[in-house]
Amino acid sequence: MATPNPKGIKAKELLAYLPLEMLESTALQTEVDKNVKKLFGKDMFLLLLMAVLDSERVSLRIMQDLYSNHKFQLLAGIEENSTTRFTSISDRLMNINVEYFEKIFEASYEKLSKQFSVSQIEKHSIVRFDSTSISASAKLLTFGMTNGIPNAKTQEHNVRQVKITIGFDGLFTRSANVFTDQKYLAEDLALGEAITQYGASKNSIVVFDRGLKKRTAFAKFTEQNKLFVTRINPTKNYQVIKTNGEIKSLKSASLEFISDEQVYLFHQDKRKLKVPFRLIKAKRKQDGQMLFFLSNMEDMDAASIADIYKSRWDIEVFFRFLKQELNLKHFASYSINGIKVMLYVLLIAAMLIMLYKKLNSIDSYKRAKLKFIQAIETEITRMIVLICGGNPEATPYLNSS
Helix, strand or coil, X not given: CCCCCCCCCCHHHHHCCCCHHHHHHHHHHHCCCCCCCCCCHHHHHHHHHHHHHHCCCCCHHHHHHHHCCHHHHHHHCCCCCXXXXXXXXXXXXXXXXXXXXXXXXXXHHHHHHHHCCCCCECCEEEEEEEEEEEEEECCCCCCCECCCCCCCCCCCXXXXXXXXXXXXXXXXXXXXXXXXXXXXXXHHXXXXXXXXXXXXXXXXXXXXXXXXXXXXXXXXXXXXXXXXXXXXXXXXXXXXXXECCCCCCCECCCEEEEEXXXXXXXCCCXXXXXXXXXXXXXXXXXXXXXXXXXXXXXXXXXXXXXXXXHCCHHHHHHHHHHHHHCCCCCCCCCCHHHHHHHHHHHHHHHHHHHHHHHHCCCCCHHHXXXXXXHHHHHHHHHHHHHHCCCCHHHCHHHHCC
């Protein structure tokens, strides 16, 4: 892991960590440019990335205008005065190979994550899992889940939605799933499948909320050697195996601990699961509410388990950032292919901003995004000055990005 620079990191240094060198080789590997004469994979990636970063609300027409922008053409190496139509971008999003963007996302994570460690509790890395839904008119989004009562006249739903489930380590997205089938309206299925598919390292801990209730899912995680922490609703439907010592004297800033026990849980059909879990009961000092924490870890004290669950709040903040600053709440494409492509690009943009914010000690996501974009603009201007034979170092403004 690289040691963070106490003076911060410049945008051009951060952009250099993107796996731009693999854009063309990955294009060959995935055949993303097969039978394509324009809007090649590399051009689409850079176009979408800049649109996500530089727009209040990404749209196909904004991408059309950005493609014709001379600064973008210089950055992307596109022939000067090239143009494209928003309909062409729409068609490309519908048909372009998603695997190309998935591989770029994975490579970006590998390179960027080496610049900062997110290990938090001892040698463990905490990955928070949660879901969010994006909705649109059923006239535009012809697939996806429906919720609530259908229209009284047409007996059809006016709104459809897509569910996005993310695994977030406090700085970067570790995994992303897009669900459209109606059955995934149940968070039990969406969270359970996303966590089951996640290739956790032996030292990572997955954290999720009470949306995932199925006891069989907890057992499956243990069988997969996935460490987890969650909360369950207060229940008497368990059998105590043993007590893990006296903890009533143990307190945290917000909790008073009641008990720490090894237990067997029961299915909804009252069958006992033969996989033991750790159940920690605590009372919240603020209002006296009883909290039940569940885990399959034995090497931490009860207060550390509760602190790990508390870190789950980070993903709520992260989703807010994605929606407010990177427009996750809006669709730029109404095809499932385009939605997945945009998600991967959006998550790469989030990595850049999150790392820029962290290593430059910027206090808000909005300011981090703004300063990062300003720095990129400065770097492009430096390139123009160099091409014109000037010296950008002679101008303080162009020497501060």
